Amino acid sequence: MAAYPDGVPCWADAALPDVEAGKRFYGEVFGWTFDESPAREYGFYTNAFLDGRRVAALAPKSDGRMPTVWSVYLAASDARATAERIREAGGRVIMEPLRVGPHGTMAVAADPSGAVFGLWQAGEHTGFEVEGEPGSYAWTEVYTRDKEAVDPFYESVFGFGGFDLPDASIDFRTWSPAGEKAGPETAIGGRSVISSAMPAEMPAHFLVYFAVADCDGTAEHIARLGGRITREPFDTPYGRMSVVSDDQGAVFAVIALADDQ
Numbered sequence: 001m002a003a004y005p006d007g008v009p010c011w012a013d014a015a016l017p018d019v020e021a022g023k024r025f026y027g028e029v030f031g032w033t034f035d036e037s038p039a040r041e042y043g044f045y046t047n048a049f050l051d052g053r054r055v056a057a058l059a060p061k062s063d064g065r066m067p068t069v070w071s072v073y074l075a076a077s078d079a080r081a082t083a084e085r086i087r088e089a090g091g092r093v094i095m096e097p098l099r100v101g102p103h104g105t106m107a108v109a110a111d112p113s114g115a116v117f118g119l120w121q122a123g124e125h126t127g128f129e130v131e132g133e134p135g136s137y138a139w140t141e142v143y144t145r146d147k148e149a150v151d152p153f154y155e156s157v158f159g160f161g162g163f164d165l166p167d168a169s170i171d172f173r174t175w176s177p178a179g180e181k182a183g184p185e186t187a188i189g190g191r192s193v194i195s196s197a198m199p200a201e202m203p204a205h206f207l208v209y210f211a212v213a214d215c216d217g218t219a220e221h222i223a224r225l226g227g228r229i230t231r232e233p234f235d236t237p238y239g240r241m242s243v244v245s246d247d248q249g250a251v252f253a254v255i256a257l258a259d260d261q
Contacts, residue, residue: 003122004075005177006082007158008188009140010127011073011120012208013057014250015066019046022058025225025246029218030135030210034058042100053129055136068249070208072140073118074158075127079105082119082157089156090149097121112149115142115204131211138211138255141190144204147171150191163187170195207243208252215240215256222246222254 004010016022023046026032032048032055039045048056061068076082079097086093086109094116095108104123110116120127130136144150151173154160160175161182174187194202212218215233219242223229226247233242241255 003077003126006075006077007154007160007175008075008177009072009137010075010122011056011118011125012070012137012140013045013059013073014068014070014246014252015059015061016068016246016248016250017061017064018248019044019058019060021248022246025227025248026056026058028225029222030055030212032056032135050130050133050135053136054125055128055130069205070250070252071116071118072206072208073106073120073127076107076119076121079107079119079121083107083109085157089153091153091157100125111142111144111153111204113144113146113204115144115150115206117142117206132257134211134213136211137208138257139189139209139253140206141172141192142204142206143192143194143198143202145194146204147173147191147193150204154191161186162191209241209255210252211257212254213256215242215254218242218254219244 023034035047044060046058047054083093083097090112092110094110097105097107099105102123103125105121107119128137132138151162155162159178163174163182165172171193172190174184174190176182176186180186219229219233222244228245231243233240239255239257241253243253245251
């Protein structure tokens with residue numbers, strides 16, 4: 001697969017206390033298989049595969065204080081230049097661009113409201129090898145309480161075209177890549193506002209979605225495996241979805257995309 005355009009979500013990984021337990025959980029939920037011998041030099045970072053195609057990764061937490069979390073990476077053709085734009089736009093670079101052998105260059109940043117995301121400048125590792133199929137990445141969105149700072153941040157750093165959904169039940173803005181007409185048809189992610197219905201302690205964050213064939217059945221399976229359903233399945237114009245967490249506490253969403261129903 002060719003390198004992704006700047007700003008397009010191109011990869012996702014989960015930082016977990018127990019990667020072996022994560023392999024069992026996600027293998028059961030999504031049918032993933034994994035690297036047999038992840039390299040020590042890359043912190044035992046473990047790629048996940050769906051039918052032999054790379055879909056995500058699991059990584060052991062190097063520090064117990066780190067959150068157990070799914071992270072999304074946005075493509076950057078020049079990670080250092082993107083990191084500089086992040087600073088200029090009011091964000092923060094948490095980890096400076098770092099070369100990961102021949103695979104590519106990564107960085108970690110936060111937007112002005114504190115939502116953390118990664119940057120990935122592709123080398124041999126170009127990102128997802130499949131998307132939108134059951135068991136693979138489907139979508140991402142950032143949740144924030146400060147849309148006035150966050151909207152211009154992403155649109156300045158990545159050139160996104162923003163489009164406010166007119167009939168949505170929540171305050172939601174989609175992002176389209178630079179050069180595309182802004183709107184749901186070209187959207188690659190979006191921004192949602194954290195409402196008063198959500199816990200007051202909830203920080204700004206990205207939510208990663210994975211496609212499934214059966215939302216309700218997958219959510220129930222996750223609960224049986226020791227995970228948790230944090231938002232029961234519900235219908236949207238784009239498919240039936242649920243917010244869940246794995247058996248170690250990493251939160252993600254599953255969605256049966258409308259075209260697959």
